Amino acid sequence: MSTSTDETAQSAADPAGISGTAIRAGDRNFLGLSRGAGILVLAVMAAIAAFLVWKAIPSLQADSANFLTEQSWLPDQTPSVFGIAVLAFGTFVTAVIAMLIAVPIGFGIALFIAFYARPRFGKALGFIVDLLAAVPSIIFGLWGLYNFMPAVTSFARWLTEYLGWIPIFANDKQLWTKSLLMAGLVLAIMVLPTVSAISREVFVQVPRMHIEASLALGATRWEMIKMAVFPFSRPGMISAAMLGLGRALGETIAVALILSAVFEVNTHITEPGGNSFAANIALKWGEAGEVGRSALIASGLVLFLITLAVNMIARWIIARRKEFSGAN
Amino acid sequence: MSKQIDINDLNIYYGNFLAVEGVNLTVRANSVMSFIGPSGCGKSTVLRCINRMHEVVPGARAEGSVRLDGENIYGPNVDPVLVRRTIGMVFQRPNPFPTMSIYDNVVAGLRLEKTKGDKRNLDEVVESSLRGANLWEEVKDRLKKPGAGLSGGQQQRLCIARAIAVEPKVLLMDEPCSALDPISTLAIEDLIRELRERYTIIIVTHNMQQASRVSDMTAFFNLAAVGKPGKLIEVGPTQQIFTNPQEKQTEDYISGRFG
């Protein structure tokens, strides 16, 4: 970011991109205004990090336990005891479940729209998948709690009954709702449009000539996809998955409604329990005292840094890709 | 062993639009035929019908028959995948797969059919195909480098090597030199004259000198007006088409009085 300052100086000398012309007052003001709006984005991102760090510090100083490994969340007690182990575990598990389901299905939908459906039908289907993205997360939560979860409980029971010998599917509580599995399944549906919309954009950009080259060699449609589409689209597909991951990690309300917040690392993913960074903030906010809120801010900072890293890597891959295929 | 192609009453559509009407044409084995004509006359469309690449475009279809040594490639049980293996194609712009090496580009078609292993055999095919495309000497030391790093003319010869590696009987070329410089164009034209020993070749070209240099037979396509279907106007020995055409339209086009 330090590099941006000398760039600012450079472009201030040549604001309109036409060197040698006198700078009019109107142009200078307008440039200043629009550049200010752009710089605001950088400032806000920096400010988010700065304020969260600042307001997280009091609780981190008060914390008598290890912030990373402690499993309970009692920040307003004296002495204050809290840690993010449960939150990190729950966030990770739900995101992994969501990714395992949403990534292959999202790619499948994108392939269907790009290469299988008739163009007009594909366009309509793309519109419908975008509609899924427009459904607010509170509605996913409401539906997940009252409709989806009861309907899918039998699937969770089935997992325990037939795959219970795998430790993660074991269920000692004989209860199959409000679990990390359920939250992961709802998250999968929520990130599906993200994954499919971005990978669809990437698939559509595969040059026609590469597709025709493989078909002319006698490839079947699936072989064409493997030969011409996947190698060309790989960076975009990785980014699509990572942007979906970012969304799954940060989702709040749906997870908060579905999980029964229990502060315990439970590897039995079909049992009630589990928690996530975002859901915990929403659930604990109202009742939290001063240190409690600071502790929640500290956990929010961790979430911010994780999603920041995921998103930056994803965008970096796309940005590098753009330089490569500049000719197209 | 190359094969003869017979096209009978071929009508080609994009959706409901009749793009090319009533083509009847025979291309003898081991000969080179050029398709010439003004832009939009349907010569590339006809070419793409000969290996069923036309139908890859959504809504596109063809009626009539195209026979390869008597077998109709539009017959009810015909597998378009087999048709395209038997009738290879080279495109207007060189299109090697950008993520594959030169070696992998050449064997891309073979890898579809064969299981892994058999490395020596693949090596042989790569060498013979690249030799067949007059490219071996230029690339033999960098077979593992990406195909996209070659010059335009080399890339096009790589695409020809890729097409002949699967041992087709017929080679279709859709303006293969239009994106190339004159020297690369000459190299490809030399290659076409060599390839006719082993393949039946049909080449679409905008360049009438090229047609007269490389082909034995020439077919002239034209369309009455924009929005009307393209038609085959005249077909005959290249010599005759360029010196003594039977149709007025052909004569106008050849002598440059046209478009």
Added chain:
Amino acid sequence: MSGVDAQQAEVEGHLSGRRLPRWSTPALAGGALLVGLIVQLTGWTVVGLAPGVVAAIVFLLGQAITSLAIEGRRHSKDRIATTLIYATFVVALTPLLWILITVLVKGLSVFDWTFFTSTMRNVSPRQPGGGILHAFLGTLEQVGIATLVSVPVGLLAAIYLVEFGKGRLKFWISFFVDVMTGVPSIVAGLFIYTALILTGVLQQSGFAAALALCILMIPVVIRSSEEMLKIVPNDLREAALALGVPKWKVILRIVVPTAISGLITGAMLAVARVAGETAPLLLTTFLAQDINLNAFNGSQTSLPTFIWDQISRGTTSSVNRAWGAALALILFVLIIYAAARILAARFTPKSR
């Protein structure tokens, strides 16, 4: 015309690979459904699989095996891939229809005139009745303020990126706009809370909530505006500049008006995106049971926080109200969304 022997006999040669007949797919599907039906009726099944799952497996395996036997490995793989890819399409539609139909059915059962014209004032959680007027007005006000702030800022930033920006500053702004679209909504709420409420600049209020929405909205507006400004042909800019018009006037008088329908569409899609946000509002405003039109003072409910509140009360009547509000919210979002798409389809310039 060269002579062609049209009477040539049909020859079956090596091009006719053995293919499964066209009726094989419906036949297999029918067979699979039959197996599923038998499982349903007899209750007999393998490892507890549901009838539908059994039918799907029978279909997939049956197709793979018959195709492998008759058409060979390559076509068999192609058929499996095609079937699975078609299946993902069904998987995508199922939850969408399920959600929309559920919300529609449950929401309509509480929809009546008073639901839209009354508030939750003096309505206890167990009581039926009450309404969403206060929440709907709160949503309108908060989203309205967020739009008023985000659209000018986002448009200006997009103008910078398209018309002025170059070099590293442009790259970093552009990069962080993308990264900012991925900021979790709860973090946006935390930011406004720490930066403005804890520091005493603002109270917890509708305005603070609106500012949190801005954090989510601005990057979306920038991205969509950028796309739209890029479509404006350079000829237009150059023609005007060549006449000696200053650049800022060219942008405001020519570039922006040319792209205006696209800019509006983008702004509407951004509105649709934030109108359903709940998490940031929970941290930046308190819930109210009555109308409060003052965004700067006192608590203010919106549709999403109303739903959250009603769910957490957990009684039958309150959950019913949650469904009603959910239908109202989804209609609100979908109407904006559909209007934006129709506008885009009608007015977007054809060329790119």
